[in-house]
Amino acid sequence: MAKIVKIKDIADYAGQVVRVRGWVYSRTGKGRLQFILLRDGSGQAQCVAFKREMDPAEFETARALTQESSVIITGAVRADERAPGIPGGYEIGIQSLELVQQALEYPISPKEHGTEFLMNNRHLWLRSNRQWAILRIRATIIKAMRDWLDSEGFLLVDTPIFTPAAGEETTTLFEVDYFGEAAFLAQTGQLYNEANSMAFGKVYCFGPTFRAEKSKTRRHLIEFWMLEPEIAFCSLEELMDIEEGLVTYVVGQVLDKHQQELKMIERDVQKLEAIQAPFARISYDDAVARLQGLRQQADDLPAREEIAIEWGEDFGSPQETALAEMFDRPVFVYHYPTAVKAFYMTPVAGRPEVCRSVDLLAPEGYGEIIGGSERIHDHDLLAKNIDEMGLGREAYEWYLDLRKYGTVPHAGFGIGIERTVAWICGLNHVRETIPYARLLNRKYP
RNA sequence: UCCGUAGUAGCUCAAUUGGCAGAGCAAUCGGCUGUUAACCGAUCGGUUCUUGGUUCAAGUCCAAGCUACGGAGCCA
Structure with missing residues (x-):
């Protein structure tokens, strides 16, 4: 035989x-x-x-x-x-x-097909070359992230999917019946990560997150996977170092192991080879000034309107794209206005209208792939923010406990797996970066 | 939720001014000893998204709805 x-x-x-x-x-x-x-x-x-x-x-x-x-x-x-x-x-x-x-008449022929048809046949579409290549790269990206964090002394500590309260906004939660009481599907593991980091120092969680947002764009999924590191005794600057190390390692691993797959999906490998440390670090103030300057140079009116921004506003995707296009590698934007960011982000000393937050924008119009911040470690300030947001103190008692028993400055971030895969693979939509995408109008197959 | 585009064979698409519903691929049958999305011949294949309306006649015109795609907001 x-x-x-x-x-x-x-x-x-x-x-x-x-x-x-x-x-x-x-x-x-x-x-x-x-x-x-x-x-x-x-x-x-x-x-x-x-x-x-x-x-x-x-x-x-x-x-x-x-x-x-x-x-x-x-x-x-x-x-x-x-x-x-x-x-x-x-x-x-x-x-x-x-x-x-002997297979019956197979629906996916070698000819081209439309998106709806392919998504309806996702269970079969996975067998196609292009999907095979993308999902193998996804697996390597996840493995590389975990390998790098493990080698840097991080511990994987899992966080729950059923949660009693919101992580961020209350409008985007999936509510489920938990034996007669309301529970919500996790939209981040971060709050638990903070507790875990006080126990283990450097931790990360990796799992699915759920957001009931009615957004229908190339970069949104209802169910998406996120990897979230959290580090005790960490500053925003140190956090950027970690993000930079992680992202460059991941891109390097994909280049190292997937030349064949990158060729199959016709990815411009030179663009990936340019992803080397250091990444530019610009403040929100600087970013707004750059966008306003760019706007004055823009020729046609629609383009000018698209990237219009006033200080205090969050970036939309046209602004993110315009900013990212100024660089050939990812760019950090830090110190966003406190008002547009989450309740747990530390205000900048002497300038509370901005906070110790940092987003990493991917090149080529892929937008924000990482969001992170220094967390508020002062009990009273955090309690005040929770009250002002109307979040309800009861559900956050345990979270406030962390500020009572040996609180320390700490920071963390979340990196979206699907956006990272879309960027590294050069895809125009995140639906191909996950085996079974959950979209606003799709939960089949 | 808002704006825009589209829906015809299993798939991708065509159908002139409102006048017989078409092609390629797939499938089936036959031919071929080096194919790269092979080629040649034949066969099979239809609730033209749904409902209602106008008309001698509707894929085509009108109304409402459904679905998908693209973009925006929000976010990773």
Whole structure:
């Protein structure tokens, strides 16, 4: 019995007879010669069926294979520069072929399809080359983030999905019935992270978060994954160092491990190679001034209106894009107006109208991929903010406790996985960065 | 929620002034010993998003609705 091998490894078996198991990605024939492009999840290899080298019944089976039929193929590996595949260059001369199932008419043909159709068939679309490449890069991005944090002394500490109260705004919560009481799906793990950081020093959580926002854009999901580090005894400047280290490591790992996938999705690799420390760090004041200056230079009126901004306003996506385009790598914008940021962010000493917050804007119009801040560690100020926001003191008693028992300056941030994947892969929508996107109008499949 | 665009075969699209519902791909059958989204011949394939209206006649015109896509706000 021939050895079962992964298609990605077949080059190691040149001249040997192996067994591969997978699905027919495509088939073309020339009569007594059939080319079967087989994928097995690890890669794709061309398997060649010659009528005179096979059992006649098995050849007929090969000749009739439909797209996505499942088969087990035994044959000899040989180098052939004409052979397509992933990685390609080697093919298998079929000696025998066992049909597991003859697939019914497969909905996703090699021709182009519309978004709605593809999303309705997401469970099958995942089998396509482009999706295969993107989701492998996603896995590497997540692994690289965790590897880097682990190596820097962070501890993974999980935070709950069911929560009794809001993390940020109360308008974007999913309410669920918790044995007769209201509970909410987590929109951040941050408050728990703060408690955990007081126990373990440097922590992070990684999991899904939920926001019931009625936003329908290329960068929003209802359910998205976020990685959130939190560090005790940390300043905003030190936080930026950490973010910079994390992001450059992640991009480096993708470049290191996924040249093949980046090529498949036609990503401009040079743009990624430019992602090196240090990233520019500009204040909100400076950012507003730059945007206003840019606006005066803008020729056409619509463009001018788009990036219009007054001090005190948060950036919309046109402003974020315009700012990011001034740099060839991500840019930090710090000290946002306190009024547009969350209740737990520390005011700047002597200038309480701005706070110790920092966003990281990705290049090429991908917008904010990280939001972070120094957290308020003074009990009375935090309590005052909670009251003023009308959040209800009861649900936050435990959070205020952290400021009673050995409070320390601390900071943390959240990085959105899907936006990061979209940026690194150069995609125009986050829906392809997650296996099953949850969007405003979609929860199927 | 607001603004804009679209909905025709399984998929991607066409259909002139309101006048017989079309093509490519997929599927099925046949042919072909090096295909790269192969090619050649044939077959199969329709609630033209829904409801109502105008008309001798509606895919096309009118009204309402539904769905999707793109953008905005908000955010990671």
